[in-house]
Amino acid sequence: MQTWRWQTVGLQAETTGAYLTCDLLKDWAHGFFTNQLWPRLPEELVSLLPLEVPLETCPPVYRLKQVHGNRVLRAGELVPIDPGLETSLAEADGLVSTVAAEAIWVCTADCTPILIGDLATGQTAAVHAGWRGTSTKILPVAVAQMQAQGSQIADLRVAIGPAIAGEQYQVSETVAAQVGATLFAEAELDLGNQSEPESASPRLADFCQRLLQMTDSPVLPDPQPGRLRLDVPKVNVLQLAQLGFEPDQIAIAPYCTYQNPDLFFSYRRDQQKKVQWSGIVSGTRSL
Known part of the structure; x- marks a missing residue:
């Protein structure tokens, strides 16, 4: 089992905040930040990460206008964020590094933040995987982009950050x-007419029963008719397993955002448009 650690930072004499790291990504400066550092943006948060490589300035920061899809962009295709200028954000839900010392970020508030590092090349990825992105396999899309840049599945390490737990997600x-x-x-998969009321779609109901009967299913029963509980992080783990990832290449944070x-x-809990950020800085190996 992988170890997750809390890192505490002091921003001012009277202000502290915390972020979470995973030993699986110990070779990269990274963090899954909490609401304690709201409303700071990645342009400021990056300076709180322990950068192993001496840099004259903080790494360039890349973030997106997230749209709950499966589009993944290369950081090198974008203009880095300039704190002093208004920047137009590209619409996508994942970023892959292209060179060393790029800080790539995603934000979430129940959706699943995922950070990936390549032990051989040092390249990284950051993915925002909500249910919509997961239904269109955004994580396999990001892995495929890393493979196109030379990554091998065996060299990848994946940390799945805090998200709403399946038991809480109706x-x-x-x-x-x-x-x-x-x-x-x-x-x-023939699930019937998706525009029909769910109670009138027997093929949909049959498929949901098929999901519920899976071993270690990511779908759980719900007492309300026509509703189920969905473990989105677990679905992403299963998608990785289908790509050939071994269990020791993946870590899931033991924290539920809702709880x-x-x-x-x-x-889901507060209906407020506030987010926490997750980011990782690409390494200095032979990218």
Whole structure:
């Protein structure tokens, strides 16, 4: 089991904040930040990370206008954030580093933040995986981009940060089916007419039962008719397993955003548009 550690930072004499790190990514400066550092943006948060490589200035920062899709961009395709200028953000939900010392970031508030590092090349990725992005396999898309840049599956390490726990995340049967369908080899799964009321779609109900009967299923029962509980982080782990990842290459943070209001914003809990940031700085290996 991988170890997660809290890092405490002092910003002012009377102000402290915390962020979470994972030993699986110990070779990279990284952090899953908490609500204690709200409303600071990555342009400021990056200076709190312990950079092993001496730099004259902080690494260039890249972030996105997240749109709950599966588009993943190379950081080198974008203009880094300039704190002194207004920057137009590209619409996407994942970033892959292209050279050393790039700080790439995603924000979440119940969705799943995922950071990836390559032990051989030093390159990194940051992914925002909500249920919509997970249903269109944004994490495999990011891995494929890293592979296109020379990564091998065996060299990748993946830390899945704090997100809403499956036991707390009630969704419709349609949503559960759309996400769960990514775990099956069939090119097309006939789930019936998705515009029908769910109670009138027996094929949808049958597929949801199929999901519930899976070993170690990411879908859990819910007492409300037509509803289920969905473990989005677990779906992402299963997608990685289908790509050939071993369990020791993946770590899942033992914290639920919904159940820890002192540490994390949760849109499902509070309906507030506030987020916490997660970021990683690419390494100095032979990128």
